[in-house]
Amino acid sequence: MTIVETVAGPCQILLLKTNTESVVSWRGSFVTNPDIVAGENNLQVLATSLLDKGTRLRDRFKLAEALELRGAGISFWSDGARVSLRGTALREDVADVLAIAAEMLRQPLLSDKECDKEKVGLAAVAQQARESTAFQAQSALLRQIYPQGHVNYDRPLDELMAWLDQVAPSHVRTYHARHFKPQGMVLAFAGDLNMDDIAKAVEDAFGDWSGDEWPGVPAVKVERTQPASERVHIAGKSSLDVRLGHAIDIVWMGDEYLPLLVANHVLGGNFSARLMRNIRGKMGLTYGVYSRLSGFHPRVTGYWSVGLTLSHELYKAGIAAVRDQVRQYVEEGPTDQEVQRSKDAISGSCLVGLSSTSQLAGVMHKYTAYGLPVSNIQSFPAGIARVTAEEVRESMASHFDPGALHLTVAGDMD
Amino acid sequence: MTAFRRLSVLGGIEEYVHERNGLRVLYCEQSVLPVVTVMITYLVGSADEGPGATGSTHFLEHLMFKGSNRYNAENQTSVIDVLQRVGAQVNATTAKDRTNYYATLPSQHFALAVDIEADRMRGALLSPKDLLTERTVILNELDRAENFPISRLYRKVWSRAFTVHPYHHPIIGWKRDVENASITGLRDFYDRYYWPDNAVLSIVGRLSADEALHVVDEHFGSIPRSGGAGRVGRYPEPAQEKERRIESESPGYVSALIMAYKSPPASHEDSAALGQLAYVLSHGKVSRLWRKLTDRGLTTSARTWSASTRDPGLFCIETSLVPSAAHAEVEAVIVAEVNAIQQHGVTEEETARARNQVRAYEAFRRDGTYGVASALNEAIAAGDWKLYSTMPDRLRAVTRLDIQRVARRYLRTASRIVAWHKPTA
Numbered sequence: 001m002t003i004v005e006t007v008a009g010p011c012q013i014l015l016l017k018t019n020t021e022s023v024v025s026w027r028g029s030f031v032t033n034p035d036i037v038a039g040e041n042n043l044q045v046l047a048t049s050l051l052d053k054g055t056r057l058r059d060r061f062k063l064a065e066a067l068e069l070r071g072a073g074i075s076f077w078s079d080g081a082r083v084s085l086r087g088t089a090l091r092e093d094v095a096d097v098l099a100i101a102a103e104m105l106r107q108p109l110l111s112d113k114e115c116d117k118e119k120v121g122l123a124a125v126a127q128q129a130r131e132s133t134a135f136q137a138q139s140a141l142l143r144q145i146y147p148q149g150h151v152n153y154d155r156p157l158d159e160l161m162a163w164l165d166q167v168a169p170s171h172v173r174t175y176h177a178r179h180f181k182p183q184g185m186v187l188a189f190a191g192d193l194n195m196d197d198i199a200k201a202v203e204d205a206f207g208d209w210s211g212d213e214w215p216g217v218p219a220v221k222v223e224r225t226q227p228a229s230e231r232v233h234i235a236g237k238s239s240l241d242v243r244l245g246h247a248i249d250i251v252w253m254g255d256e257y258l259p260l261l262v263a264n265h266v267l268g269g270n271f272s273a274r275l276m277r278n279i280r281g282k283m284g285l286t287y288g289v290y291s292r293l294s295g296f297h298p299r300v301t302g303y304w305s306v307g308l309t310l311s312h313e314l315y316k317a318g319i320a321a322v323r324d325q326v327r328q329y330v331e332e333g334p335t336d337q338e339v340q341r342s343k344d345a346i347s348g349s350c351l352v353g354l355s356s357t358s359q360l361a362g363v364m365h366k367y368t369a370y371g372l373p374v375s376n377i378q379s380f381p382a383g384i385a386r387v388t389a390e391e392v393r394e395s396m397a398s399h400f401d402p403g404a405l406h407l408t409v410a411g412d413m414d
Numbered sequence: 415m416t417a418f419r420r421l422s423v424l425g426g427i428e429e430y431v432h433e434r435n436g437l438r439v440l441y442c443e444q445s446v447l448p449v450v451t452v453m454i455t456y457l458v459g460s461a462d463e464g465p466g467a468t469g470s471t472h473f474l475e476h477l478m479f480k481g482s483n484r485y486n487a488e489n490q491t492s493v494i495d496v497l498q499r500v501g502a503q504v505n506a507t508t509a510k511d512r513t514n515y516y517a518t519l520p521s522q523h524f525a526l527a528v529d530i531e532a533d534r535m536r537g538a539l540l541s542p543k544d545l546l547t548e549r550t551v552i553l554n555e556l557d558r559a560e561n562f563p564i565s566r567l568y569r570k571v572w573s574r575a576f577t578v579h580p581y582h583h584p585i586i587g588w589k590r591d592v593e594n595a596s597i598t599g600l601r602d603f604y605d606r607y608y609w610p611d612n613a614v615l616s617i618v619g620r621l622s623a624d625e626a627l628h629v630v631d632e633h634f635g636s637i638p639r640s641g642g643a644g645r646v647g648r649y650p651e652p653a654q655e656k657e658r659r660i661e662s663e664s665p666g667y668v669s670a671l672i673m674a675y676k677s678p679p680a681s682h683e684d685s686a687a688l689g690q691l692a693y694v695l696s697h698g699k700v701s702r703l704w705r706k707l708t709d710r711g712l713t714t715s716a717r718t719w720s721a722s723t724r725d726p727g728l729f730c731i732e733t734s735l736v737p738s739a740a741h742a743e744v745e746a747v748i749v750a751e752v753n754a755i756q757q758h759g760v761t762e763e764e765t766a767r768a769r770n771q772v773r774a775y776e777a778f779r780r781d782g783t784y785g786v787a788s789a790l791n792e793a794i795a796a797g798d799w800k801l802y803s804t805m806p807d808r809l810r811a812v813t814r815l816d817i818q819r820v821a822r823r824y825l826r827t828a829s830r831i832v833a834w835h836k837p838t839a
């Protein structure tokens with residue numbers, strides 16, 4: 001696997017040629033640094049969703065037609081401190097599609113009319129999310145773990161709806177003008193590509209786009225708070241979604257990250273991990289239960305969580321079983337055999353997780369955007385192999401605390 | 415290789431049959447990375463279940479992970495443990511016309527995945543103890559699906575659309591049947607359908623055909639053919655004479671409308687034109703329903719899809735309404751667009767756009783070993799794996815007159831089911 005790294009215009013680009021026929025996928029992002037305390041992350045969501053609603057050069061239908069005639073897809077989304085994009089196109093269409101992406105990013109119309117329509121659409125989607133047990137349980141957990149203003153904090157839906165009511169199109173235009181610049185911009189491509197052609201297409205599309213010096217993402221650390229519980233009542237639901245979790249005081253790919261990744265995997269990383277094996281396999285209490293490390297960045301600490309769904313009659317037994325399993329695991333630690341199995345599984349799944357061009361582009365982008373060498377793709381399995389059982393146990397003892405888990409439940413609480 | 419006879423080669427797929435036991439193998443080389451997907455498709459789905467035994471196919475799919483002669487928890491070699499240890503992505507799914515089991519894993523472990531499928535094809539343990547624990551797991555799965563108003567609405571649409579044909583019942587089964595499932599019934603079901611001559615093994619990835627077939631013969635070669643029990647017959651659905659309507663309500667905020675029309679089997683010559691019609695109606699932001707519904711602020715989404723079924727199925731238009739939109743207004747817009755296509759046809763631009771979208775989609779879905787195996791699996795279920803290879807050409811050959819013709823033939827008022835879901839406070 002030979003990944004070529006180069007620069008085109010304001011973009012750092014990564015190129016990987018594969019023998020996939022005709023298809024090229026890409027993934028990219030640039031830094032916007034919204035002021036989250038001031039609610040700019042919501043402005044960013046709204047601005048991003050308006051990118052495909054027309055540009056200063058053509059209306060939304062002509063824009064869509066230009067893409068759909070090529071069967072190509074581009075999507076943009078707000079991604080914390082960044083705006084991200086992904087796309088897939090046939091080889092011969094990549095340059096045209098990148099030019100369209102640049103037009104959408106750089107010259108969106110952001111008209112009053114489209115902004116007002118988009119607000120109605122976002123409000124409707126938020127309204128629908130009110131009755132999603134999975135969304136509500138997860139959102140409540142993030143509010144328990146993080147303070148307002150943190151990049152991982154999730155604003156309550158009521159607040160989002162109220163914000164949508166008062167935000168004006170001019171706010172969106174101002175935010176776009178100030179923040180949509182190619183700071184720290186990375187584009188990663190994989191597939192049936194010609195490297196020179198791609199570099200030229202990026203240069204043509206973004207070459208004269210400039211931004212400010214990027215100071216880098218500030219370090220953010222979150223203190224663990226007293227465990228709390230929250231129940232979100234959603235009438236008429238036959239299944240409950242449950243989350244337990246707490247903050248973790250390390251950063252992505254820092255010294256302790258890999259041992260903790262293995263520690264979590266033994267507990268709830270896949271179907272054969274302890275939680276699924278015991279709570280689903282032996283006790284039959286749930287259809288699915290997992291544990292995860294999420295919300296990490298090289299400068300931002302993340303969180304550890306357990307999630308599951310339960311029928312009403314098994315609600316208490318299910319939560320008690322999860323707490324027992326977690327407590328027992330943290331007290332005893334993993335066996336050497338469990339650690340080895342998880343290391344093998346993580347290494348193997350790393351290869352399997354790269355079996356399409358979009359997956360390859362995604363991983364290449366992530367390492368580079370987060371300021372790490374893209375060679376991590378190849379060295380990651382060796383890094384996992386070097387993790388010792390002792391490191392896993394030490395890391396787990398330092399960072400997993402069953403007594404500090406917040407609990408959130410969403411569903412029909414009657 | 416001598417144990418197999420090559421039957422055909424089409425669109426990069428090689429088809430083989432095992433001379434002794436009738437197991438068919440579809441092989442496709444892909445070499446982005448040393449990864450392979452092994453997927454076995456059994457020609458049995460929820461539509462093969464009888465009254466009182468609904469959910470058997472899905473229940474059996476769960477139990478197939480609970481242990482077989484050589485791969486089981488007691489030996490510390492359960493299927494999931496062994497496969498996930500080498501990094502495999504493993505799962506199984508049940509549909510109306512088929513059941514599939516698959517693993518995507520590093521190519522060096524190909525033989526392991528094949529051995530597991532061979533062992534559980536005839537050696538599943540199916541223990542009463544596992545039935546008890548898995549029953550509550552499935553009941554939770556059923557409850558989870560019931561949480562989603564649109565899932566509930568689809569269940570009602572299929573039940574109402576098919577009064578006699580077994581597409582009437584949900585894939586997961588009726589709750590009372592799941593609660594009453596017995597190990598004897600599931601064993602009978604297994605013994606009827608889990609044989610090499612009722613299965614197709616798809617292999618997609620970086621390894622040679624010779625190597626793949628050698629390994630398959632080594633593990634499956636000694637399994638005999640079935641005794642010929644095979645599929646039981648399905649009652650054909652009588653023609654629908656007039657429109658059927660469903661209205662449902664539940665507490666919450668989701669407001670939805672589904673309009674479904676009776677459609678031909680996926681292998682039917684008209685299915686390509688119906689596929690193009692679905693693109694014209696709601697694929698992308700130039701499509702008719704996006705312009706008339708979502709862009710006008712009546713819906714948050716509108717999508718159209720044609721069920722890929724072995725027997726006649728449904729062509730579905732699904733919309734999520736914004737809270738202020740009235741169902742009657744959304745329904746009227748959809749009906750008006752369908753009528754317009756029936757009366758005036760579609761434009762050359764719409765046809766060309768749909769053709770290009772399909773061409774790109776076909777290339778995109780071949781990106782990755784799992785994507786190819788999964789598409790083959792659906793074609794196998796529809797009755798002919800060659801649909802995987804021939805459908806792109808069939809789609810490209812569709813004309814604007816074909817689209818108008820199928821709209822007139824299938825999107826008839828008398829053969830539709832209209833379902834509204836409204837939230838209550």
